[in-house]
Amino acid sequence: MLKKFFLSVLLIHTFLWGQSTSQLFNQRKVTALVYSTFIPGAGQFYLGHKVKGVFFTLATFGSLVTTIVSQNNLVGGNERLENLELQYLNTMNWERADQLWQEMLQVKADIDKDYKRRNLFLGVTVGIWVANIIDVLFFTPDKGSGDIFGSIPEVRVSGAREGFMITAKFNF
Numbered sequence: 001m002l003k004k005f006f007l008s009v010l011l012i013h014t015f016l017w018g019q020s021t022s023q024l025f026n027q028r029k030v031t032a033l034v035y036s037t038f039i040p041g042a043g044q045f046y047l048g049h050k051v052k053g054v055f056f057t058l059a060t061f062g063s064l065v066t067t068i069v070s071q072n073n074l075v076g077g078n079e080r081l082e083n084l085e086l087q088y089l090n091t092m093n094w095e096r097a098d099q100l101w102q103e104m105l106q107v108k109a110d111i112d113k114d115y116k117r118r119n120l121f122l123g124v125t126v127g128i129w130v131a132n133i134i135d136v137l138f139f140t141p142d143k144g145s146g147d148i149f150g151s152i153p154e155v156r157v158s159g160a161r162e163g164f165m166i167t168a169k170f171n172f
Contacts, residue, residue, distance in 0.1 A: 043136035048143025063125040070118035077111040
């Protein structure tokens with residue numbers, strides 16, 4: 001599955017590199033595609049769509065963090081279940097065995113929830129990443145090669161005999 005994914009990304013990059021002289025896929029679009037491939041939203045940010053870029057970045061990394069936390073909970077739950085199973089097998093008390101069994105059922109239910117949550121958010125992460133690539137290719141026009149971080153204020157320092165003055169000019 002992972003091999004097919006990387007092969008498709010490689011084929012898309014190869015196709016776009018060959019098409020880079022066309023109007024639809026100019027050099028800035030190809031650069032934006034490379035940026036968005038590694039950091040979702042960076043291509044949109046590069047093309048001048050900062051809000052859209054920040055949205056894709058936060059959405060992707062937020063769902064990725066949820067996926068990682070769910071995986072961590074899944075591993076911890078499996079370790080807890082193994083520990084409870086050993087205790088259950090070694091107990092000689094009927095009441096304690098019943099209590100351990102109930103705990104095992106609860107831990108198993110939590111593991112199932114974490115498994116579903118992990119798979120859901122992994123799918124969401126991949127979906128947002130793919131939507132990011134499609135968006136940067138077909139739906140994000142290039143606003144030009146300006147400063148990608150916005151206008152930097154112009155600062156002037158002027159001296160005088162009694163002191164000095166600092167002025168700043170902001171272009172919005």
